[in-house]
Amino acid sequence: MEEAARTRDDTQPLPSAERLKAFTDAVVAIAMTLLILPLMESVSDAGTGKAPVAEWFVEEWPALVAFALSFVLIANFWLVHHRLFAKVERVDTPLLWLTVLWMFTIVWMPVATAITTAFAEDTIQLVVYIGTLTVTSAVLSLTRLYLARHPGLHDEPPGAMRDEIVGGWIVTGLFVVALIVSIVVPVVSYAALLLLALRPVVQKVVLRIRA
Structure with missing residues (x-):
């Protein structure tokens, strides 16, 4: 009896699954909005100098590409997270902190994106940007693994769930490969992220081997 009461007291402060999902959605929305701030400042500066609009697009195209890429990647991470948590009904402490860690990586993305255009490209810049994406993907994979081992938290x-775990680790692995390729072959740079297009092929091969 006392143990049950203590368990209820320990879990009582935790947010509900729905509240955690809503909070996560809000954090992602804010992070996606922050991506545009460097471009807004650039527009203001260009407007003050009376520079032609065409000139602004020519000068800022790397920042525009970085913004679009990060926006799409964050949106994709959010969609994956949304599908993962769609059937989560309960939250415990480890799941809560895994989610907080995932949100931390998402909030850091606008900073990593700004670094790609504010400084000359070097190895550290690649590690910061692609490394952030790798950590974000890895935390999602760990979350899937945790949920798979705690079926009482969801009805998936x-x-x-096993197929999602395989797919998640494949994506994480491709991010790692992209990071290595971008460092070993600098001329490839961020184009190494195109390796993620191999995910369906790799996943099909892996699932066939497992079967």
């Missing part, structure tokens, strides 16, 4: 079928 075991088979479906």
Whole structure:
């Protein structure tokens, strides 16, 4: 009896699953909005100097590409996280902190994106940007793994969860490969992220081997 009461007291301060999902959505929305701030400052500076609009687009195209890429990547991470948590019904402490860690990586993305255009490209810049994406993906994979080992927190079928775990680690692995390629072959740079397009092929091969 006392142990049950203590358990209830320990879990009582934790947010509900729905509240955690709503908070996560808000954090992602703010992070995606922050991506545009460097471009807004650039527009203001160009307007003050009376520079032609065409000139601004020519000068800022790397920042525009970085903004679009990060926006799409964060949106994709959010969609994956949304699908993962769609059937989560309860939250415990480890799951809460895994989610907080994932949100931390998402909030850091606008900074990593700004670094790609504010400084000359070097190895550290690649590590910061692609490394952030790798950590974000890895935390999602760890979250899937934790949920798979704690079925009482969700109502996802075991088979479906296993497939998602495989797919998640494949994406994380491709981010790691992209990071290595971008460092070893500097001329490739951020184009190494195109390796993520191999995910369906790699996942099909892995699942076939497992079967």
